[in-house]
Amino acid sequence: MKLKHILIGIGILIALLLVAKFTGLIGGEQIEKVTVEKVAEREVIETVTASGKIQPATEVKLSSEVSGEVVELLVKEGDIVKKGQLLCRVRPDVLKSGYD
16 A cells, blocks of 8 residues: 555656646746847957967077177167178177188
């Protein structure tokens, strides 16, 4: 007799869960509230802030044909240079000793 009451209770519970599921009380689709506006033309300003490391497309390492003390540097790091442009001046006495 007890087993019969337990089975009836389980059957009623399953029936209630099925009814709740099909009526949307359980696991139903959630409706999200939204605001609606009329279409209008306006300017959109978007700002993006990010951090990172910038790598150059081409990196060149320079060296001189003669050694000596650089007395004047004519370009700064990051400057754009052209072929044949003077980059620095080397102390003349050290340069002359290289030719002697």
